Amino acid sequence: MLVSEHDYQRTLEYSFAALGMLKRAKIPPYPHFYELCYTYASGINEQLNERLNMLLGEDNTLSMENVLQVYREFFDNPSDLESRLTSVSQEMSSKIDAVNRAMDDAIDTAEGYSGSLDKAEQQLLGAVDQEALRILAKQLLHETQKMQEANKNLEEKLKVSKQDISSLKRDLDTARRETMLDPLTKIANRKSFDQRLKQVLELSKKTGTTFCLLMMDIDHFKAFNDNYGHQTGDQVLRLVAMTVKSNLKGRDHASRFGGEEFAAILPDTDIRGARTIAEKIRKAVHAKELLKRSTNEKLGRITVSIGAAQFRHEESIHELIDRADGCLYTAKRCGRNRVICETDEEFRKPKVA
Structure with a gap:
């Protein structure tokens, strides 16, 4: 790769x-x-x-x-999330097994009832006196009552099981959604980004539409972490993540790409539109003043550098990411706290070794 x-x-x-x-x-x-x-x-x-x-x-x-x-x-x-997924899966499997057993019992009862009816039919074809007819009617009534009771029990079990399985399905869906979230910032994680980018790329090739990719990196984050500690660094990551997400709309997809880097997929957006969105994000991040929660000390403002690239229908996912990354590094090289698009002269001119 x-x-x-x-x-x-x-x-x-x-x-x-x-x-x-x-x-x-x-x-x-x-x-x-x-x-x-x-x-x-x-x-x-x-x-x-x-x-x-x-x-x-x-x-x-x-x-x-x-x-x-x-x-x-x-x-x-295993992690708590993995344990939850395993537990819910096992419980759902147990509920399904219980439903299958209830169905098997109902089938056995129905087969027994059918056999009783067949036997009664044979007896009625022969000569039957009044007493034998009374006994036969009593037996059929008893078998019918058993069948009704079995059906009632099955109905109750299926009703309870349906509720339980619906609840377990909700738990499973919730746990699965959590596997697609970054635990620190609560926005989409790299796994979610990879899946979404693949979907958008395939749709773009199929429909002939285009989309753009933004790659964003917090400027001087390592120095910030070293000076103020990891807890404050985590606060910065959460702040940037929420700022990025709040400045996107519709089918746009914000995610934490890794470390202090974030990404945004912008469907049905050309490079001019991507620049507008990127500048909006950059200004929104820069406008926020960071406070240390424990002391209310003002730590100054943080900035982000952003690279933007538009998808080309003949290219691969890797090529698109690589070009957006190149724009991001050009923004870093040109002084940080800026947006560089693939159409900008700074990106297109030869790199100095």
């Missing part, structure tokens, strides 16, 4: 940060320890980061004991 220059640089930074954490703590870079620190550096698991931040010492390092503890907590066991 091809990797854009931006993705390569970002993952390289996460790798260095993870190795730095292990080195400071004198913890061997075994794959499972590296996975833990890389996940922390990337910021994709809010709960893990909060847990590690609580355990970091004054020198910003971890102990082997802490690393083992957090690894067992987050990687040895």
Whole structure:
């Protein structure tokens, strides 16, 4: 799989940060320890980061004991969401099995009743005196009552099971939706972005329409995190996420692409329209003044750099992302806090090595 220059640089930074954490703590870079620190550096698991931040010492390092503890907590066991999905699936399967058993019982009862009717029919074809007819009628009444009772029980079980299954289906749908959300910012995650971009691209090729992609990155986020701490950094991520989402509309799709980078898919939008939306987002982010919640200290304003590219019908998803990423990096290179589109001269002119 091809990797854009931006993705390569970002993952390289996460790798260095993870190795730095292990080195400071004198913890061997075994794959499972590296996975833990890389996940922390990337910021994709809010709960893990909060847990590690609580355990970091004054020198910003971890102990082997802490690393083992957090690894067992987050990687040895399934996540709460995975547990919920498994639990709901198992419960739904159990309810369906109960319905099947109730149906089997009803079928057995119906077959028995049918056999009783056949037997009664044979008896009636022969010579039957009054007493035998009375006994036969009594037996048929008893069998009919059994059949009515069985039908009533089945109806009640099906009614309860239908309610239970509907409730479980709602729980399952909720859990599935949560798998498509970033736990920190509560907007769509990378998985949701990948699925949506594929859908929009395929529809665009089918209908001949176009769309644009915005790639956004918070300026100087690492320095901000280092100066004010991860909790304030998380506050910044949530603020930017909500600002991006609130400045989109209709079928536009906002997501956290990874780390401090966000993306927006803009269906039925050309590059001019994308620039307008991107500038609106950039100005809205810059207009917000950040306060440290614990002290009400003013931390200044944050800014974002944005790159915009329009889909070309002959290209792949990777090529579109790579071009939008290139525009984003041009915005960074040109001073940050700006929008660069693929049609801008700054992006089209040869890059200086």
